[in-house]
Amino acid sequence: MYRTRTCGDLRLADEGLVITLAGWVQKTRKMGGMTFVDIRDRYGITQLVFNQEVDAALCEKANKLGREYVIQVTGTVRERSSKNPNIPTGEIEIIVSDLNILNAAVTPPFTIEDETDGGDDLRMKYRYLDLRRNAVRKNLELRHKMAFEVRNYLDKQGFLEVETPVLVNSTPEGARDFVVPSRMNPGQFYALPQSPQTLKQLLMVSGFDRYFQIVKCFRDEDLRADRQPEFTQIDCEMSFVEQEDVLNIFEGMAKHLFKTIRGVEIKEAFPRMTWHDAMKYYGSDKPDLRFGMKFVELMDIMKGHGFSVFDGAAYIGGICAEGAATYTRKQLDALTEFVKRPQIGAKGMVYARVEADGNVKSSVDKFYTQEVLQQMKEAFGAKPGDLILILSGDDAMKTRKQLCELRLEVAGQLGLRDKNKFACLWVIDFPLFEWSEEDQRFYAMHHPFTSPKPEDIPLLDSDTGAVRANAYDMVINGVEVGGGSIRIHDSKLQDKMFQLLGFTEEKAQERFGFLMNAFKYGAPPHGGLAYGLDRWVSLFAGLDSIRDCIAFPKNNSGRDVMLDAPGQLDDSQLEELCLKVDIKE
């Protein structure tokens, strides 16, 4: 045994105990004839004391310890004279009687502190050192705990975790697959799953009734801050359920996680919002409801008064920022610049302050009477001190998305996007189809197995774009943490879907034949959803990027710079796989 206790668990009550600890040297400092060493392990930090007068040789040895040396010490727990209230072990220290250097360490390329001096690239290359930092390790501890509590909850609800294969076949209608050449089947390839969607549906056909899996999924897409080529899903499916059953079970899971992980008891039901309302009032299918600033449409009030920008607009809408009339001209100009950025694309912004006397002062006063401006104020329910911001445009949907960006920006500036406050909701009634102007065809908004709302089935032919799906997303703080749908279990309806999506019968058979075939043998009504574990952990941990909750993430070129992967293969490996690399310049 290398240790009898850990560096995090000694307290005043342990005074007098002789203990052995093992860990890393966090720092050393000399003071008078004493040497103090902070020893660190996963559990905490404990102060060690060496006294020059008591044991000069031992103290000398301690003086030579470098940062990150791995040591083992034996000593006696003693009350500290100058206590450190910031750490749980801050009331005690160890009078060391024996010091054993288990491993020396060269100087790390950055400091192992919460606030480190290492840049992103350096920390990725030495990820194993970055993971020593408390701040990073805590994220992975949280991740462990979340996955553990997900399993606890789902097991209690009768879900079985079933492992589905990683070496599968290519799935259509999604992102690009990662593929794996098969040596035993020359010229053929497996694909890594983008999700176990079809396999979990087969498990429902098998009568598994309630399935889940915390599972790695893979997409060969260009990367962004919140995307990784491999990511982890909490994948779930249930049989003999309607949408309401699924929402109940998984709202329960979310509440269980809030309670066990964040210590927050949520009693009320999550609000539900149709996709249509989410777009209309927040310009987003994942509205952040930690704060208000719901969109107000102003076409009736603001059109026809001679302000050509508004008069020619297909959409005029705005938000009211409570108490933000204090915004200076400079701040308002910055907001205007913000919405005019190419990635947002608005042409300009109109603003109006409600003054102390109730009068409205706007940037377009010359076009509007105070009477009209008062009508506008009423529409927002604005009070003295409030700031109204208005956008307009040719395309209602585009303008709403711009207004959404503005709303989030202003909320951020006003401190309304508090990482320790949580607002959950279900967005429901998504459209079943998305029209692609480019391809002149419909695509499935979720995937081709999503069922239409029964009452909209008659519209499939007559008004395809208007058909709503039995599909739902769980949104927390403007982040889509999960989403799913009730699936089609009727093979005739499934055929109809494939037809509307432009699949020939042959193509549908080629791509989904095995699933369609399986459905002939008695498919139960079923539905489910999948959560993005990485995103949810990031949200609970208050992180800006999912990378920080992944032990060994990849960079934006899909490289693991620590492992230096991917890499070259030997010619013999390629030959065995019947492959040739063929790079065209």
Add this chain to the structure above:
Amino acid sequence: MYRTRTCGDLRLADEGLVITLAGWVQKTRKMGGMTFVDIRDRYGITQLVFNQEVDAALCEKANKLGREYVIQVTGTVRERSSKNPNIPTGEIEIIVSDLNILNAAVTPPFTIEDETDGGDDLRMKYRYLDLRRNAVRKNLELRHKMAFEVRNYLDKQGFLEVETPVLVNSTPEGARDFVVPSRMNPGQFYALPQSPQTLKQLLMVSGFDRYFQIVKCFRDEDLRADRQPEFTQIDCEMSFVEQEDVLNIFEGMAKHLFKTIRGVEIKEAFPRMTWHDAMKYYGSDKPDLRFGMKFVELMDIMKGHGFSVFDGAAYIGGICAEGAATYTRKQLDALTEFVKRPQIGAKGMVYARVEADGNVKSSVDKFYTQEVLQQMKEAFGAKPGDLILILSGDDAMKTRKQLCELRLEVAGQLGLRDKNKFACLWVIDFPLFEWSEEDQRFYAMHHPFTSPKPEDIPLLDSDTGAVRANAYDMVINGVEVGGGSIRIHDSKLQDKMFQLLGFTEEKAQERFGFLMNAFKYGAPPHGGLAYGLDRWVSLFAGLDSIRDCIAFPKNNSGRDVMLDAPGQLDDSQLEELCLKVDIKE
């Protein structure tokens, strides 16, 4: 809601309740004016009753139900007149008032019964139907429960589950890797992990202290009954531990699983056997200790009596099968044939029966006096009615392996390999190296990071082959369920290992550079082990092949015949990956 109860939970106490069930039609039968339908879901089977006289139309609808139709029924729970004691719901039946066909089903290609008429190939192709069978589903339920209890135990012991990447780099010194071409890094490949060995060691360098992961691993090897290209490991690692600490924690885990999964409380410590003794007494590094028949060596007794086969042998050894003197000549001939099979390779077998009067009658009586045979009898401690079986050969290790096969065969014939009896042990003190005659070099028996026993370090140069490792396997009923080692944390010792394994410094740097580099920054003493989850589940489920505890296994050509994977890629996919298929005839 499609149902108010499941098909497995109604009892006599529920009599009179009006309930709704949903599930699959297991079978229908008509008797008098009644139709009985068994409805099945994951939870059980319930009998439904339709009465021609009460509701002729409803009864007619029931008569038309085919096997595996998906139905929903509402009705009243009633006590059965002829009860079925074989199923938990056997005391009740449902008087159906409403029947709703949720989905029709074509006739399945084999019967969905515990004893099915479907052959292996058919059941693999229609795996989703095979999974409907109680016998198969139970294995996956067991698998879920085992993984769940593994996590419960390890979480309580302070282990953190950390997900390591699936897209990594190629690992040397192992089996063949599966590789994944990188589109973003043309001409380069990721590899799928054969195990997260180096990553978990990096996590120890990171101070994670106690890590585990239930994780998919991949090996591109030719397949056998208990091998799959993807398999699942319970992968574990601990810091600041010696071998004893690791054995304690994981013996505790095994006992926890025996208790929670099999209901067996094991109080005693698992026996420990050195690799040397395992080979000497059982001819195997994974002895099956459910029964005795320990090898007895007979060179001293049996040599030099004129029986040339024994006189020229390097090894003579045997086993004593209690009470097996009843074996007929025919049975003994069959055993002789068994050991002479090419895959076993013995030249012949000598047998001896202990008769009721204590005399020994052997197949080599003409060479041995009764006195010598009595000495032999004493060596085995054989009693009247026992059967002694002896093999000999030029190579002690080879002969022991043959004797091992014979021991297992005889034990099987005598019913001593009871699937409901469990014998656990640790095999310890494995050799650190294996000598390859072919390559004229040493290989690491486990992997290059396994540490030698400290007392054997002086032998590294002088007697390399004799160095024992701090390595251990957990063996249950002759199956190696897990194994691991204490790792080298001293970079000088690691350099020495690489040198003994014939790596040039350059090659070692190229292959393991990042790990060796990491170790310079303060590596703690650490060690761990990995369990094969598939094997362990198979063992607990009493299965002969790991395939039966995997939801969607692959066949011996590495194909998923249900998904029809692997498959061809489109030319455009290959082009994007800068690859050409190049099959040489």
